[in-house]
Amino acid sequence: MTGEPSDPHSIEERDLDDFDSWTAQAALASLIDETLGSPEVIRLLARESLRTEVVREKLVANETLLAKIRTLQDQVMAEGDRGFRPRNRAVSAREVLWLLVAVLLGLAYLSLMTAAWDPLPVFLRIFAGLMVPCVLFATGALAVRKVTALREWINPDSMQFHEEQFGLGPRRSFAAREIILPEVRDVISAHRQLHFGTTLVFEQQYDLGEEDSSRIVPTAAAKRIRRVLERAGSGAVALGGQRGSGKTTAIRSMQRGLLHGSENPAPLVVVASAPATYDARDFVLHLHKLLCQAVLERIGQVLGPGTSWRWRTHQALRGLTDLVLSAALGWAIGGVLWNGKFTQFPVELWQTLAKVQFPDLLGPLWTNQPVGNRIALAAVAVLALRWVWKLLAAATGALLILLRRKSSEIPRALQAEARRQLLRIQYLLTYTTGWSGKLAVPAGGELGRTRTTQRAEQQLTHPEVVDEFRAFAQLTAEVLREEGITDRVVVAIDELDKIGEQDKAQQLVNDIKGIFGVPGCLYFVAVSDDAVLSFEQRGLAVRDAFDSAFSEVVRLESFTLDESRLWLAQRLPGVPEQFCYLAHCLSGGLPRDLRRTTIDMVDVTIEHYEPSLSTVTAILVCTDLGLKTSGFTAQARGLAQTPELAELWPKLLRIPDTREASALAELAAELHEDATPDLADPVNRLCLHSSAFVLFCATVLDVFTDALTQARLTPSLHELAVARRRLALDPHLAWATLTDFRKAHDLRLPAS
Structure with a gap:
């Protein structure tokens, strides 16, 4: 199965030896062809300039994908008619109205042809007869196109034969959406066009400021x-x-x-x-x-929407207002254009309509009327048709509500229970009941008694x-x-x-x-x-x-290098790979920090037109040094003043003013030279953390320069992201990782 789509309907003799394997392979090929033909995948392929045959060949050869299809076939066979069945989509009033319009159009043509049949000449009778199937086909096509439920009933699945043949049953759409489509996206991502360069350029940006993005990296x-x-x-x-x-x-x-x-x-x-x-x-x-x-x-x-009396009253008032405004608009347009008095327009319009006798419609309403009257009649006809449509829609909507009410009794009962529970949670209900009475007695006296009972719902434990x-x-x-x-x-x-x-x-x-x-x-x-x-x-x-x-x-682990690259490629299409590696290393692959680093990187382009890799790296590292130095100095201020801390202060204050990679490496060595492995001492711990971080920044500046070519973008750069993550765990481990990285990439080791 390569290149051309296979014909799942054809079975060769050798396929009969293992029919289950053939059905799984044929189902896989059919699903792949269907998915590759979807508009979404076509757009993705076009964007990456990727041929369909390349993706199809990769997917057909995927044994894991074939195993998933066979497993799904076994599940469908085991479940049979059991299992969850989604609720049928309710037919909308608009769809019913379109169905009614299609039927009325067909009936109107047949009625008109029947009424005018006798006076028609022979050739017109032949033409009218030939038009009957065309009208029926047109009205049927209108109904099928506008009524989704009718289309699904006529053709519940364009691959119905395949469902029976391939053993996927009603789960075919699930297989295409949740098994094949993700694999197609992965293949396209793996073969996406890569851009290389040391100038920060990209086509546009997506979802950088939104955490709730639909662009999910398949980790x-x-x-x-x-x-x-x-x-x-x-x-x-x-x-x-x-x-x-x-x-x-x-x-x-x-x-x-x-x-x-x-x-x-x-x-x-x-x-x-x-x-x-x-x-x-x-x-x-x-x-x-x-x-x-x-x-x-x-x-x-x-x-x-609900159908309470308030909702119905609101809808009725809106409809009445719309009717009055439509009538006023029709009167205004017709009164101005009609060949007569403005105030007499409704009366004269009614008299004109009364002269109409079916099937002679054009004479009284169009042929015998002046131009102004024709325009007025056309305007009134448009408004009248609009209101006929609205009334039919209201009638069909009311009918559908009545038909659905019985089928939605259980969900509405749950809805009512949810409202009751919500009210009970939000408020402490208080009920007051009582009675009182008064009895008049002789000599002007009165006897009275009042009894009141107050019930408050007790707080639940x-x-x-x-x-x-x-x-x-x-x-x-x-x-x-x-x-x-x-x-x-x-x-x-x-x-x-x-x-x-x-x-x-x-x-x-x-x-x-x-x-x-x-x-x-x-x-x-x-x-x-x-x-x-x-x-x-x-x-x-x-x-x-x-x-x-x-x-x-x-x-949930931090992103790998490839996952970070995919995350950036989704949000900054066209961004060079050098900047993807830079963002991954500076963030350590942590998704939240990766977003922040990418935003900072994009912000550089606001003040610098197409900045170079060295410029972007220097700005990001300088910003990071300033933020971390503030944290180091804040931590130092909270420590007891000792000779060791007094020696550390000048070194810490030099960090944000140091820009060159070599100077940062020397400063890291100075911070690390007097430190001991003892992490219990707070001053010593501060020395270790600051020295490891400064060495990390120096290494990033050494690596991400304008001389970073495509050949030097190797997976070994991921070790810088690992070192960044280890800064928060153990400064000793981070320092060792950084020194090993510098040694492997022929960078000068800090003299410590």
């Missing part, structure tokens, strides 16, 4: 989250990784459906940020409130709040799945890793883990590296709140 963690969303029906998953590794981005991507990995509708995602100071009961109530709001929003999207949340979450998951709206609910708790004390974070997890384990609900929690470490130590004599709460951990 290993993103693929694993996609698999978790596809397979797991319930449970709790911890999202680990250092600050800035993209945990929040992953959660927001789940919320927007960008990491959704199945053919079913995107899950209902509720996102909450963990509080720094918390009350467990209030936090569960907050989750409950967010879940209610998400349910109301999703059901509102599925069922359409934490276990009761948890039970209420679990019950509503389970009800939501069951109803949404049964109604085909979505197959699961996802609750994501972000920023738990920002709680500074590990004990407090563990206590929060302990207090809220009672909400975990709801059938149909999947939980994602952003945790710190310490939590990941404790989870990875399970099986040892270590077991804490994180180990007992989470079923698995997905760790």
